[in-house]
Amino acid sequence: MDKVVVSVADDSAANLPAVVSALRDAGMVVEQVLEGLGVVTGSVAPGVGDLLGAVPGVAHVEVDRTVRLPPDGS
Template sequence: MPEQITVSVADDAIGRIDEVVTELENGGMHIDQVLRPIGVITGSVDTQRVRALGSVAGVAAVEPQRTVRLPPPDSDVQ
């Protein structure tokens, strides 16, 4: 089952972020967005492959994406 993830690129690898993207794709990641200036890549990958992406050269961290939902403005919880 695919899992939405965020990959942080190591500071010393930001200059070669496109190479990191290629390696992540080779590792099974479907890329949604590449935020080059801040070194972040978002996308999805099969849950069983998440750990392997952490060993890709230039990857600092692989984290699951989290969704935050706020109550509507007219709710009792503020």
């Protein structure tokens, strides 16, 4: 699962519960809703995070991508 941070558009802040519901319908497992900030955190299946931007009321989606370096000496 990919970790995601979703920013809710300012004009949709009053409809935050509806946006959260739409995110769940789109496949997001919601972990936290930070109402005062208009931010929702959670996780999605790989490749789904970028699709959350099409959810009405979503301003921005940040997908946490893990980068690993090879061990020293390899």
